[in-house]
Amino acid sequence: MIAVVANPTAGKGRHAALLPALLDQLGPHELLPPGADALRAAVAGGADAVVAMGGDGTVHAALQAVAGTGVPLGIVPLGTGNDLSAGLGLPGDPRAAVAAILAGRTRAVDLARVDGAHGTSWxxxxxxxxxxxxxxxxxxxxxxxxxxxxxxxxxxxxxxxxxxxxxxxxxxxxxxxxxxxxxxxxxxxxxxxxxxxxxxxxxxxxxxxxxxxxxxxxxxxxxxxxxxxxxxxxxxxxxxxxxxxxxxxxxxxxxxxxxxxxxxxxxxxxxxxxxxxxxx
Structure with missing residues (x-):
């Protein structure tokens, strides 16, 4: 099962009309409400992969669920900046990003962990x-x-x-x-x-x-x-x-x-x- 979180308002909504086509292109999936909690539950429940469709904030929430678990993350950049997807060398075009996810290739990359009075975040x-x-x-x-x-x-x-x-x-x-x-x-x-x-x-x-x-x-x-x-x-x-x-x-x-x-x-x-x- 692919767990998906999508933010239609990312990038001032400039890709909102494209979102249904991107979800269809992805194939069978479970669309989750926004936020890290639903994604954590999906990962704990055995999700095969997580896909974040949105801007850097959407991807940040997904990182809190998948970091250190080995569950692969796919990123479909729909935001204004998309700094993380660009920094990881991922396709900037949303349709190309979905195609790359469907290819199933994975690689391991570093994350940074932040520990403090707020707890732990990534x-x-x-x-x-x-x-x-x-x-x-x-x-x-x-x-x-x-x-x-x-x-x-x-x-x-x-x-x-x-x-x-x-x-x-x-x-x-x-x-x-x-x-x-x-x-x-x-x-x-x-x-x-x-x-x-x-x-x-x-x-x-x-x-x-x-x-x-x-x-x-x-x-x-x-x-x-x-x-x-x-x-x-x-x-x-x-x-x-x-x-x-x-x-x-x-x-x-x-x-x-x-x-x-x-x-x-x-x-x-x-x-x-x-x-x-x-x-x-």
Missing amino acids: FGSVLAAGFDALVNERANRMRWPRGPRRYDLAIFAEMARLRPLRYRLVVDGVPEELDSVLLAVGNTVAYGGGMRICPGADPTDGLLDVTLGVAGRLALATLKPKVRTGAHVDHPGVRTLRATTLEIAGPDLHCYADGERIGPLPVTVTCVPGALTLLH
Whole structure:
């Protein structure tokens, strides 16, 4: 049995009309309500595979059910950004993605596990625990305006009060303290719809890629456009490192991963090699 979760509102609903055809193309399946709980129950009940049709949020929910189980996951990208499917090298066209799933090929890729006061969660793309997390928090509190303008205003507001945050990190057992504006932990390269914040990340190398930015307000404003290509890592105010386990403490903020709110710091992020069996 293939357990399917589908989000017709993903990507502002631009693929909603195509969704019935995609489900028909997939063949026999059980369509589940959205969220991780129904998928966990399906996996526990013996599902042969899970298919997530939607954006990064839909895929994130599916990861919570399949991580570490060996039950393969198929991804049909219907969202705006689709950062995780792109980072895993999957087809960008929804029909081609279903065809790849039906081919039945699998490969093992890494996931990152996050442990903290919220419990345990998993992510596949990037965890943000700096300026971008603050922007997400502010945007989520705002009731106006709707759409992308909300994030534009949130960015402006956070830029106006920008200050370095004091972090206490433990990198593979080695502690350090530092001030930084950015802190992103990547299993794959991009977040935010193709922003290549961790351009060297490889979801098969057993390592997390970490990007830190100690730059001030002016430097951050000039760095932001360079993140689209990954050229920001050449700036002297940006530092990158790799680790299998990273403990993050210090700032009073919530981190986000795969675009979803995870929980408050402190957290421990661990790369778990081969935790996801991917249909491709």
